[in-house]
Each structure stands twice: as C-alpha cells, then as structure tokens.
Amino acid sequence: MRQTDVIVVGAGPTGLFLASELALRGVRVTVLERLEEPDTTIKSGSINVASAEILDRRGLLPAAEEVQRGRLAEATAFTGGRSNRTVRELTDAAGRTSRRFAVIGHFAGIMFRHDLVDQDDPALAAHTAVANGILVPQQDLELLLGEHCARLGVEIRRGVEVRDLRSTGTGLDDDADVVVETSAGDFTASWVVAADGGRSVVRKRLGVDFVGTDPELVGYQAIADFDDASELRRGWNWTPRGIYTYGPMPGRVLVARFAPQPEDKNAPVTLEELQSAVREVTGVPVTITRLRGRATRWSDNARQARIYRHGRVFLAGDAAHVHSPFSAQGLNLGLGDAVNLGWKLAATVNGWAPAGLLDTYHSERHPIGAWVLDWTRAQVALMHGDERTAQLRKVVGDELFAVPGATNRMIALSSGILQHYDVADDACAPVGSIAGDVELESGGRLADHAHDGRFVLVDRSPDGRYADAVRGLADSVAYTADPISDTSQPSLFVRPDGIIAWADDSTDNARKLLDIAIGRWVGA
Numbered sequence: 217m218r219q220t221d222v223i224v225v226g227a228g229p230t231g232l233f234l235a236s237e238l239a240l241r242g243v244r245v246t247v248l249e250r251l252e253e254p255d256t257t258i259k260s261g262s263i264n265v266a267s268a269e270i271l272d273r274r275g276l277l278p279a280a281e282e283v284q285r286g287r288l289a290e291a292t293a294f295t296g297g298r299s300n301r302t303v304r305e306l307t308d309a310a311g312r313t314s315r316r317f318a319v320i321g322h323f324a325g326i327m328f329r330h331d332l333v334d335q336d337d338p339a340l341a342a343h344t345a346v347a348n349g350i351l352v353p354q355q356d357l358e359l360l361l362g363e364h365c366a367r368l369g370v371e372i373r374r375g376v377e378v379r380d381l382r383s384t385g386t387g388l389d390d391d392a393d394v395v396v397e398t399s400a401g402d403f404t405a406s407w408v409v410a411a412d413g414g415r416s417v418v419r420k421r422l423g424v425d426f427v428g429t430d431p432e433l434v435g436y437q438a439i440a441d442f443d444d445a446s447e448l449r450r451g452w453n454w455t456p457r458g459i460y461t462y463g464p465m466p467g468r469v470l471v472a473r474f475a476p477q478p479e480d481k482n483a484p485v486t487l488e489e490l491q492s493a494v495r496e497v498t499g500v501p502v503t504i505t506r507l508r509g510r511a512t513r514w515s516d517n518a519r520q521a522r523i524y525r526h527g528r529v530f531l532a533g534d535a536a537h538v539h540s541p542f543s544a545q546g547l548n549l550g551l552g553d554a555v556n557l558g559w560k561l562a563a564t565v566n567g568w569a570p571a572g573l574l575d576t577y578h579s580e581r582h583p584i585g586a587w588v589l590d591w592t593r594a595q596v597a598l599m600h601g602d603e604r605t606a607q608l609r610k611v612v613g614d615e616l617f618a619v620p621g622a623t624n625r626m627i628a629l630s631s632g633i634l635q636h637y638d639v640a641d642d643a644c645a646p647v648g649s650i651a652g653d654v655e656l657e658s659g660g661r662l663a664d665h666a667h668d669g670r671f672v673l674v675d676r677s678p679d680g681r682y683a684d685a686v687r688g689l690a691d692s693v694a695y696t697a698d699p700i701s702d703t704s705q706p707s708l709f710v711r712p713d714g715i716i717a718w719a720d721d722s723t724d725n726a727r728k729l730l731d732i733a734i735g736r737w738v739g740a
Contacts (some may be wrong), residue, residue: 218342220246220371221565223396223405223552225378225418230550231355231411232361236274237558239368239710240669243565247365248398248407250412254362257510258439258468259354260544265318266650267548268346268630270555271360273666273714280349287351294623318347321543321630324598325452325459326613327629329554332623340575340624342652343633354547376400378417381408381529388422389424389527407561408529411550413508414517416535421544422526427587428519428538433595435472435540436485438511439465443503449630454609456601457496465471467508471497474600477515485511496606516540516596518589524553532557537585539592548632559669559712563739568692570739580637591629636712640733642722644721656698659663662710665694669712673739675718676700676707685730692738 224231227249238245253439263271263280271280316338319330334342352360365372377399384404385392396403410418419426442448448469449460458473471493490511491504518539524531533550557577563569598609614730616622632650639648654662654674665672671693675682678699686693709718709730719735720726 218246218401219393219404220244221405222246222407222409222561223248223394223403224409225416225437226413226533226535227251227358227362227372227374228411228533228550229357229547229613230554231409232358232365233270233551234253234409234411234554234558235363235370235372236361236368237554237669238562238565239365239370240274241559241562241566243562245370246403247282248376248378248396248403249372249374250377252375254358255353256355257512258437259512260466260541260547261318261353261468262351262544263357263551264321264544264548264630264632265343265346265350266350266635268318268349269343269650269663269714270654271349271552272346273663274364274669275667276360276364277346277349277663279363280346280352283356283360284349284351287353287528288467290466293466309343315344315347317341317344317627318350318631319424319627320350321627322452322594323617323626323630324542324609325454325461326598326609326610326617327452328623329401329617330554330626330737331619331625332618334620334624337624337628339628339633343631343650345653348736354544357547363505366583369608373400375410377414377523380473381418381534383527390530391528394528404527406565409561410438410529410531410535410552411533412535414519414534414538416531418529419521419531419535422529424526424531425458425522426519427522430514431477431517433472433474433516433540433599434477434493435470435516436490436511437468437470437541438485438490439467439508440469440487440490440504440511441467441506441508443505445502447500448498448502448675452605454599454601455497455499458601459496459599460494469494472599473497481513481515485513514541518593520582520585520589524582525574528575530557530561536581537589539589540596542592542595543630545588545592549585552584552632552635552648555685555713556581561691562669568739573737584635587727639711639715639717640729640736644719646716647719649716651708651714652717654708656696657669657700658696658698662708665696666693666712666714670694671712671717672696672708674698674708674710676705682707682720682730685727685734689734689738693734711737 221244224235224247235245235247381395382395383392450463452461458470502504520537521531532553560573636648673695675697707720718730
C-alpha cells in the first residue's frame, strides 16, 4: 500500500494545478488519472483574466503568452490574412499584442464589443498585465500544467481507475487516513481531493448530494473537415433550432440544439450525429468528411455539491459543480477552486494552519460556484430561438450592452476579476478582492514575489514599519519593502491565492488589523 500526503484524483487543469500548489510548498502528492494519455478532446478555447493572473502569480505567464501567439497566428491564417474581431481586440495597430484589458468572450452569444469598453475604468485598468496570455485552450493548459508539475516532482499515475474509498479508522469523516482503492491497487493518504469531473466517482462514493436543474439543450463541439463550409457564418449565430459558432480556429464548430438528452450520454459522438446536429441548427446542408480528434457532447445540466468537504476528502472543479460550458466558466471556476484550496491544504499538512482554515474552502468557494451556475443558466435562457427571446436578445445586445458602463460591468463579471471573499470583519476596500496588477516602485510587480506560493507583504510605509509583523515567518510570507509617498497606493498583505487579506487604511489601527489578518490566515 503506497503512502503519500495528498492524493488528487483527476489530471485535468484543476487537479494538475492543485497538485502543483501542494508540491510547491513541499507536500508529497500523487495524482491518479484513469486516462492513459492527456485528453486532446477540444474543450474550452481560452481562460479568463482571473485564471491568467493565477498563472502569472506562479511564473507561468510567459508560457501562456507563447500559446496565445500561436493561437492568434492560427486565427489570422483561418481568415485568409484578414483580421477578425478576436484578433482586433487583442492587438494594436502595429499587430503587437496589447497591454489593455483583454476584451474577449460573450454572454449568451452576444459578443462583448471592445469599442464600447472604457479602458480607464479602475476595475479593468488594475488587471491588464495578463492580456497576452488569455487565448489558452484547455488542451494547451493541461500540457503547460503537466510540465509545471513535472518540474516540481509531482507523481502522476495514468491509466489508474479509482473504484472506492475507505477510512483506516471508523469512517471517512474522522481524522484517520484515507485508502483509495484503484485498478492499480490501494493508495493511502492523509487527504484526498476529488477533481475527477462531473461524473465524479469519489463524490458518488461519498454520497454527497448533487443538486440543481435538469438540462434543456444538447451541445456538440469538434474540429472537423467540411466538404464545403462557405455557408456557415463566423461567430455566434442564433436560429429557431438553437445556436452555433464556426471558428475562430480552422474547422472548429460548436452547435447546441434544444432537444431531449440522448439515451446513452456516454456513447462516443459519431460523425453522422455531429453532422445531423450541425445541419439541423444551421439550416445548411453541410457534409463533414472527417473528425479531427474526438468530438464532445455536453448539456446545460447545472448542479452543485451541497458540501465541498467531507472529512478528509474535498471536491474541486467539475466534481463540485457542473453547468453549460459557455465562456469556459467551468475551467476558470475549477482553477479558482484549486488555488483557493491548495495553500490551505499545504499549510495543514505542514502543520502551521490556523484553526478552521480548511473550512474556509467551502465557505469561500461554494457561493462563487452558485453564482456561476446562475450566470450560465441566464445565458441559456437567452439563447432560445423563439421570437420573444430574440426580441429580448436585441434589447440586451443593442441597448443594454451599448452602454459603456453596462458593458464594463458584464466584462468584469465574466472575466472573474470581481470575485470577493469576506476575509475580515468591517474591512475596507480592497480587502477581500483579487490583487490584480500591483506595480512596485522598487521595480517589478507583486506577482514576481508570489512564484513560490507564499503570502506577500508589500510594505509601502516610508519607515518599513510593518516588517516586524512578519519577522520569523519567512517560510510562509515574502516581505518586500516598497516605500512610496502616494497614500492612494496602500501597503498590502496578499494571500497565496491573490486575495488581499489586509490593506493599510492609514488609521492608528492599521498595524493591529495586520496582526489580526496574519493570525487569521498564517497563524502564530
């Protein structure tokens, strides 16, 4: 029986990033994945700003930027050298990738218009450093994170199917180790994280309720060769039978029709099934000659686990929540779970976690997951092909989204930068928010000091008055002095997941509040 600190079930983006977060802090972690090779099925086509900032804080932004350069080149080639909307939004007049806020994505197929965005909006202007690392498809992200895990020495066991869990004590909700029964024998760990997808074996074995709403539509996504695709319109298109998009990459097609679910949801998608769906929704008699890779079938089934923690077992990613895949919200939500849980679990394994720290994973992430489910449900409601819904879409797209303030708000929500946690009592702004781009007067950025997964204290006081607060905590806190006279840029104490846990409010209580924040999140 093999023993480790943490077992992560599932080697998708959520599982891989979580494993890397644990390994970064010296935790022994084993990833168990049923697939023999990384999944090359076409899935999410990009990540949002909040996810790109997660990569940035771990030094992975250059790799993401390299992926984006390649994807932009493919998109330009697909249009025959002509620029399309996505390329225009992400490049300047000289064809260089932009440092403005990355305006990509849509709501219910209504594309966000970059020309209506107020780039001076402080909410957006604080999150521009990652604009060159947004167009990262899920397949590329998994490869990127797999390489990151390899550098950190994470053990990834592929071709291992998890079958059951049991406790070495009286039950899975006690303090005993957990035994994971697999096709390759038993593995034992102090903690287990289930990141094994919407049909999570672990969640089912735990008996955790998975509650929500039933699906209305059946969707397909694939990269395919067409005999003649000239009549398929680029971008998002609504029809009386559903919604579809063609591009921006060569051969990529996504189609969703409002119809009953197939009898066998697990059956592979055949060329004939995909072709039938494309013809029905688009009204174009296209002929698909070949599937490049495996096509996927999905729905808007929207469900969430009632609890994210069951004793020493946690749920993350699709194992904790499922919904329609529009705007890649599932991928981004899973990365948010991983970065929130990773440092907390590592602190617990390493013995310095404050009391109750692990419980904050559920209290912080469950509300975010519930919000995303409602966000995706609202989009599906706006995608129906009837005349009244079409009229509502016109009002939303042509009137509401034409207002710059409304556009900024929707883009900020979609990008994930407005996520907020209640991390302190009676806290002032920006406490509880994502730090975003924090430029340092002394050079560099806050993200440069977060690569090893520690807390970061940016001390902007002229006399370095906050250094004593973290003396002796160098293993868990990175201290950087950045004296500055501009009081509008306060000193900050930032958690490993990028959440601001304290900000200098220029009052006599500032040091006391910092000590409280350190005690709450770092411990004695």
